[in-house]
Structure formats: C-alpha cells, structure tokens
Amino acid sequence: MPELPEVETIARGLETRVAGDTVESVWIGSRPQPLKSPASAIAATLEGKRIARVHRAGKHIVFDLEAQPNQGGRLARRQPRPAASLPTAQWIVHLGMTGRMVVCEPAAEIAKHTHLIAKLASGRELRFIDPRMFGKLSVHSGGFDPGGVEPLEVSEERFVALFRGRKTPIKSALLNQKLLRGVGNIYADEALFRAGIRPRRRAAAITREQLRKLHRAVREVLREAIALGGSSISDYVDADGEEGFFQLQHRVYGREAEPCLVCGTAIRRVVLAGRSSHYCPKCQK
DNA sequence: ATACCGACCTGTCAGC
DNA sequence: TGCTGACAGGTCGGTA
Numbered sequence: 203m204p205e206l207p208e209v210e211t212i213a214r215g216l217e218t219r220v221a222g223d224t225v226e227s228v229w230i231g232s233r234p235q236p237l238k239s240p241a242s243a244i245a246a247t248l249e250g251k252r253i254a255r256v257h258r259a260g261k262h263i264v265f266d267l268e269a270q271p272n273q274g275g276r277l278a279r280r281q282p283r284p285a286a287s288l289p290t291a292q293w294i295v296h297l298g299m300t301g302r303m304v305v306c307e308p309a310a311e312i313a314k315h316t317h318l319i320a321k322l323a324s325g326r327e328l329r330f331i332d333p334r335m336f337g338k339l340s341v342h343s344g345g346f347d348p349g350g351v352e353p354l355e356v357s358e359e360r361f362v363a364l365f366r367g368r369k370t371p372i373k374s375a376l377l378n379q380k381l382l383r384g385v386g387n388i389y390a391d392e393a394l395f396r397a398g399i400r401p402r403r404r405a406a407a408i409t410r411e412q413l414r415k416l417h418r419a420v421r422e423v424l425r426e427a428i429a430l431g432g433s434s435i436s437d438y439v440d441a442d443g444e445e446g447f448f449q450l451q452h453r454v455y456g457r458e459a460e461p462c463l464v465c466g467t468a469i470r471r472v473v474l475a476g477r478s479s480h481y482c483p484k485c486q487k
Numbered sequence: 488a489t490a491c492c493g494a495c496c497t498g499t500c501a502g503c
Numbered sequence: 504t505g506c507t508g509a510c511a512g513g514t515c516g517g518t519a
Contacts, residue, residue, distance in 0.1 A: 204512055299513055334496045336513055386512055
C-alpha cells in the first residue's frame, strides 16, 4: 500500500502520539508471515522499552527504543535521559501493501488481521493490522540500514549518477529500493509524467538534463503528496485514521483511457515489471 | 547485470 | 445469488 509519502505521514502521526511512551507488554498473533524476526525476539526487544522517536527510512517505519534506567514505565517515562547512552534497539515496520499502524484505546474492537498489539504505559495500545500480510516486522540491536538513498535528500549529481548507464527501464530503476528508497508505483508514474519520460525508456538513454528534470519531479511529487497526507486509493489511513488527499492530484496513475490533463490524449496503461504503468503517449517520450 | 515471472496473501469489484 | 478472473500502494527468489 504505502509509499514514501504515506509512510512519512504515518510515522509523523506515530511520533506525535507515542514518542515518550513505554511498551509494557506485547501480544503477537499466530501468523508468522509478517515476522522477519522471531516473535520472541520482537516481544523481548519491545517490552519495557521507551519509544524515544518514530521516523521513516524509505518505506520503513523506524521506532528508536531506549532501555529504561529503572523498572516501571509510568515513573521512568518522566525521568530525564541519562547522559550515558543506554543500550538501544530499533523496531522496524514495513507496511507492505495493506499494513496499518493504529493507536487506540484497549476497549476498541480488535480488527480482523491484527497481528501485533503493544500495550503502552499511557494505557493505550499500538496495533499492527495487515490483511495481506506482505508487511514485515523486525527488530535490530545495531543500526538498521535500509539501503539506497533518500529521494528528498539526494543531491542532483548523486541522483543523476544513480541512473546513468543503466540498461534497465527508468521506471524499474525508480522502483529499485537499493538505488532510491521510498518511491513506489504511484509516485514513479507521477514523477515520470511530470518529467516527460516514458516508463520503458532505458535509463542509459536519458540525457543528463532529463535526469535533472526527473530529480526535480520526484522531489516535487513526494513533497506535494506529503503535504496532502499521502494517497488513499482503497484502504490507506494514517495513524489517526485519516485519509490522504493526494489521489485527487494524480495526473496519470489510475487514469487509463482518461484524457491527459495537459494535451487531452488518452492515458495509456501498460504492464512493466509486473506493475501497472500509466503514461501519456504524447507528453512522455 | 538484467528482465520476466510466479509466489507470497486477502479482499474487492466487474462480468457472466 | 454465486462463481471466476483481474487487480491492488511491495518485495523476493528463480530462471533465462
């Protein structure tokens, strides 16, 4: 489901709502698919830890966890952080296609496909729900390295260098998380439209000037999407249960056979690397 | 290195 | 009403 703007929106919401809280206990369902780390390791890593910060890396939600200097969540939560660094860990959540993270009261009905519930010292619960189970949960004691570079931070030169000389279609390269992390099917299509490049163009065949344009287009489309809370296609909601609004700004994604907003030509849909790809045959070369 | 395909899962919707 | 197939924001591993 979620690409960079949706994950960013969710991570910000979680940062606001659960940072500073402490995980008291963890329940994990019996479906092993979403677990990249053993359930016992996830529970042991989370329990008793303070959530210092929630942020995003590519399409991953990263919870920075801190060991508590003393027992008991509620009291410890108010303690100032000691200067000496305590052992830290990270809880990594990848939402896959249909994953959701919600913060709710314990009395709230447990949704179907709930795979993890973390009880917090504040009395609320943090729940991971994922019908298709393409999501992944893992814990790391060292640093977590998602690979690739952040599209919103990468310099123009670095961006151009990522794609120059590659024989793969530019869209496949945009979706490759080892190069650029966070761009998915919607934003790849939207960025390519704005840059005037067809999805199947070989990266190596794109001029430096066009790659610069693509760099700007990727950043622009991601920023605009974050500002609107992401794209809600069928079931995406943020940590507060709110839908995003960027789907109303899509210029090609999901608009097969509809007129191009620039030239009126019918938007085309082709399958590339197993994914639907949308483009305007006139505006994109 | 690259590219295509199926696999992993469940849910929804269109068409018959 | 119900069946079937296509499709869905993502990634991985196998095979040419």
